[in-house]
Amino acid sequence: MVEAPTAARQPPWPVSPPRTTPAGGQRLSQRESEVLECIASGLTHGQTAVRLQVSIHSVNTYVKRLKAKLGHGNKAFLTRAAIDSGKPADGRPECP
Numbered sequence: 001m002v003e004a005p006t007a008a009r010q011p012p013w014p015v016s017p018p019r020t021t022p023a024g025g026q027r028l029s030q031r032e033s034e035v036l037e038c039i040a041s042g043l044t045h046g047q048t049a050v051r052l053q054v055s056i057h058s059v060n061t062y063v064k065r066l067k068a069k070l071g072h073g074n075k076a077f078l079t080r081a082a083i084d085s086g087k088p089a090d091g092r093p094e095c096p
Contacts, residue, residue, distance in 0.1 A: 026069050035062040039075055040082035 028036065031052070038048040045063065049056040067073045070081055 028066070028069065032062050032066055032069070035059060036066055036078055036082045039063070039066075040079040 031054075034052055035048060038051060043051065045056055045059045049059045052059070063078075066078055070078065072078070
């Protein structure tokens, strides 16, 4: 028999609040912002490449730069950063 979850499990380590501003005061480029919005919209790297008319290698590079600038390495954090930045104003990021 499978038990129903009773409450959200907390990780056993301290969790720092997400950082939505780039580390070191670096600003995101226009293309990095577009890639961030596509990730937050749920597109894969391949779909993002087609949408933005760039190679998948370029998308991978932009994602690496985003992770470095924002100080985290997962898509969930990048999605939260896009929503927190208010792109678009209704809180639902959309890929250009």
